[in-house]
Amino acid sequence: MLEDNLNKDPSDALKAAFRRHASGVAVITATAQDGSPVGFTATSMTSLGSNPPLVTFNVSRGSSAWPTISNTTHLALHMLGAGNYGLAQKMAEDRTKRFLDSDWEFSEFGLPVFKDVTAVLFVKVREFHHVEQNAVFIGDVVSGKLGAEDKALLYNQRAYFTPADTAL
Amino acid sequence: MLEDNLNKDPSDALKAAFRRHASGVAVITATAQDGSPVGFTATSMTSLGSNPPLVTFNVSRGSSAWPTISNTTHLALHMLGAGNYGLAQKMAEDRTKRFLDSDWEFSEFGLPVFKDVTAVLFVKVREFHHVEQNAVFIGDVVSGKLGAEDKALLYNQRAYFTPADTAL
16 A cells, blocks of 8 residues: 655655666767767666657756767667676766777767667757756667667666566 | 667667667556546656656657646656556556556545555646657656555566566
């Protein structure tokens, strides 16, 4: 049964509820105007219909990637598998260390692409819809590539998981 | 390594890539102007920052729930656990059978609330941002309730799962 235990502060209510929600893990990359690669881990990437093929994700306009992604025409959206656990952590930590390894290369549209992910989508920016200090990204899928199959990487209760071996 | 196998059709690229992405499962409900409960299963619900506490989800403007949710002031967003597997299926199938059981009741803001979920958030509608025949919902969390703890319900590869027993 539901308990009236989240009424005191709506911000705490959001955090407590979403801790119980699972989300897929993605890495989003772009190329800055000086040619350097930029990217970050995101847990809000989702589809916005397939005809036309549209994707969304949410981002803080205070994030280090914001100046780049809000001034580019294309982004690369990477789907992560269990084998990308380290990549997910790396792309959420010190931003000066995110592109030091040789696990990526410049690819379509001059975008930095991590090579061992389960899939990548190349997306044309349609708009960033501003909401408070955040933005909802809306973009058109242009093309994509599939990598090796792997269990999906997901985030739940402040930790990374894969789905259980068998479906319900 | 990535293969150039999704370039032919961007809609197919989106579908193939998102099949490999995991998503949390939610049920979203509202009350129609005639007082009847309306709801559906959603796999696109995500947080848009916690200060202020905002949530988003994506919806087709052709869906059966659209006339109701686009004309209401509040929605209830339910986080689902493994025990809500049947609820997730029911709320994605025949819409005339979604509220026949006694697993829900009218609650805050006159909203239909399913009682055995892991959490529910009461959300004030801020806007539906239209994109093609779809819409991105943006709303403010007003309050919430926690239910019993349960493993999160997630959707991946066209099936329902829970996270594995142990984190990575």
